[in-house]
Amino acid sequence: VSGIKRIGILTGGGDCPGLNGVIRAVAKTAFYRYGLEVVGIQNGFGGLVRNEWWRLEDADVSGILHRGGTILGTTNRDNPFRFPVESRDGLPVFRDMSGEAMANLENMGVDALIVVGGDGSLSIALMFYEMGVPVVGIPKTIDNDLMATDITFGFDTALHTATDALDKLHTTAESHHRAMLLEVMGRNSGWIALHAGLAGGADVILIPEIPFTYENILAKIEERRSRGKKFSIMVVAEGAKNPAGEQVYREGGKQRRLGGIGEAVAAEIEKRSHMEARVTVLGHLQRGGTPSPFDRILATRFGVKAVEMLMEGEFGHMACLKTPLIQSIPIKDAVAEQKKVPPQGELVRFARSVGTSFGDT
Ligand code: F6P
Numbered sequence: 001v002s003g004i005k006r007i008g009i010l011t012g013g014g015d016c017p018g019l020n021g022v023i024r025a026v027a028k029t030a031f032y033r034y035g036l037e038v039v040g041i042q043n044g045f046g047g048l049v050r051n052e053w054w055r056l057e058d059a060d061v062s063g064i065l066h067r068g069g070t071i072l073g074t075t076n077r078d079n080p081f082r083f084p085v086e087s088r089d090g091l092p093v094f095r096d097m098s099g100e101a102m103a104n105l106e107n108m109g110v111d112a113l114i115v116v117g118g119d120g121s122l123s124i125a126l127m128f129y130e131m132g133v134p135v136v137g138i139p140k141t142i143d144n145d146l147m148a149t150d151i152t153f154g155f156d157t158a159l160h161t162a163t164d165a166l167d168k169l170h171t172t173a174e175s176h177h178r179a180m181l182l183e184v185m186g187r188n189s190g191w192i193a194l195h196a197g198l199a200g201g202a203d204v205i206l207i208p209e210i211p212f213t214y215e216n217i218l219a220k221i222e223e224r225r226s227r228g229k230k231f232s233i234m235v236v237a238e239g240a241k242n243p244a245g246e247q248v249y250r251e252g253g254k255q256r257r258l259g260g261i262g263e264a265v266a267a268e269i270e271k272r273s274h275m276e277a278r279v280t281v282l283g284h285l286q287r288g289g290t291p292s293p294f295d296r297i298l299a300t301r302f303g304v305k306a307v308e309m310l311m312e313g314e315f316g317h318m319a320c321l322k323t324p325l326i327q328s329i330p331i332k333d334a335v336a337e338q339k340k341v342p343p344q345g346e347l348v349r350f351a352r353s354v355g356t357s358f359g360d361t
Contacts, residue, residue: 002311004034004134008110009056010041010048011075012121016140016154017291018299020064020071022116025303027061034311039108040071045124046078049097051104065300066290079124098131105133112310116140118152119335122318126331129316136309137318137331138302142287145189148334149320153302156294158185158286159195165282166200166233172278173231179221179269179277181234183262185286188247190341192286193237197356198347204234204357206265209341210348212359213243214268220357221273232275236262301326 009026011019023040030036040060042052052073064071080101084092105113112134115125118141129135139146142158162184173180186192190207197205204220206212221232238258241247248260259281266277291299298321305319305326317328341348348358 002313004036004111004310006037006039006108006110007112007114007307007310008039008041008053008105008108009072009114009116010044011070011072011140012044012115012117012124013075013077013140014118014142015069015075015287016118016142017068017157017287017289018153018295019069019075019116019140020067021291021296021299022138022140022153022303022306023056023071024061024064025300026114026307027056027058029304029307031058034307036307039110041108042073044072044074044076044078045080045101045121046076046083047073048101048104049078049080049083051107053104053108065296068287068289068291077120079120081124081127098127101128102131102133112136112315114138114306114310118143119146119338122146122331123335126316126335129331134310134313134315135331136306136315137334138306139318139320139334142192143186143189144191145187145338145340146334147337147339148318148329150323151298151321153291153295153298154287155191155195156298157289157292158192159199160292161286161289162192162196162235162282163199165280165285166196166202166235169280170200170233173233176276177230179232179234179266179275181236181262181266181277181279183236183238183259183279183281185282186237186239187258188239188338188340190237190240191339193235193240194341194347194351197235198351200233200235202235202356203232204359205351206234206236206240206261206359207341208237208239208241208247210343210358210360211241211243211245214265214272216357216359216361217265217269218272220359221269221275234265236265238262 083097144155
């Protein structure tokens with residue numbers, strides 16, 4: 001007997017298609033299989049610091065499987081170990097509020113906590129585990145950049161959106177003989193760009209893991225031209241590095257955010273060729289909308305497994321997919337390093353084999 005009677009769940013980081021599927025699976029498994037109570041912690045780790053929560057009922061988790069976002073208020077990148085408590089001269093003053101968070105967990109009467117998040121939120125979950133909180137993690141991010149799981153939920157939905165965008169861009173590319181660039185998310189990894197590029201038949205894919213030169217991109221455009229193909233479709237990962245080896249960031253805003261490499265590449269193509277280039281930045285369209293069937297199923301599998309892990313006492317662990325099975329691995333292995341696209345890996349090789357250029361040759 002685990003002794004667990006009441007569990008808490010919180011979602012951290014950016015929103016991600018499938019979050020509600022996880023919450024539903026956790027709550028239903030907890031209610032009906034194990035007879036547990038479930039506390040929904042609102043507004044991510046910030047809500048844990050501020051003691052924002054309510055007891056979930058079946059009605060809260062009914063009819064939410066297909067909905068994007070999270071029913072747990074907002075999700076955000078708050079960190080209790082570095083939490084803004086006041087503002088001095090227009091700048092936030094940070095304090096370690098993990099003690100308050102621990103006291104609130106007591107308050108809620110939860111015996112164990114499920115944290116749904118990417119590497120940031122799971123690193124925070126690990127710190128609470130090291131402070132003695134029985135924690136289980138669930139991997140979430142559209143970027144698919146978490147080690148130790150074959151795939152994170154949210155990635156498949158983002159991929160569908162990006163592929164659909166490429167299919168549509170093909171029409172204009174053909175009709176106008178243009179270079180059409182699609183800038184996709186993915187942070188420091190090129191998973192979305194690589195997969196969408198493969199699915200959408202891109203001529204050029206630029207990812208952070210493979211350095212490119214403009215000469216090579218132009219050579220690809222020329223090679224296509226010589227075969228009578230007067231347009232090119234390119235997918236550019238937001239984290240791809242320009243030939244100087246630098247990532248491109250947006251101006252302004254509170255946080256440094258990746259973005260703008262698509263424009264930079266397009267400008268260079270126009271400067272160095274007679275071709276017109278256009279950029280579409282897909283942005284948050286990749287995180288919104290209804291989750292794909294694959295993500296709903298993966299979210300459900302992770303949610304059920306996480307409750308099973310709590311009941312088995314597998315704390316400090318995260319549910320993961322090791323195809324074909326859902327398994328459990330230490331959170332510390334998942335957050336130790338980001339999962340990158342292997343430049344010599346099968347997918348890159350096969351993409352090259354069907355004529356896709358990565359701008360490196
Ligand atoms: O990690 C998910 C992600 O969508 C990244 O792909 C992207 O770089 C980042 O979040 C954008 O963050 P925000 O929503 O804070 O602009």
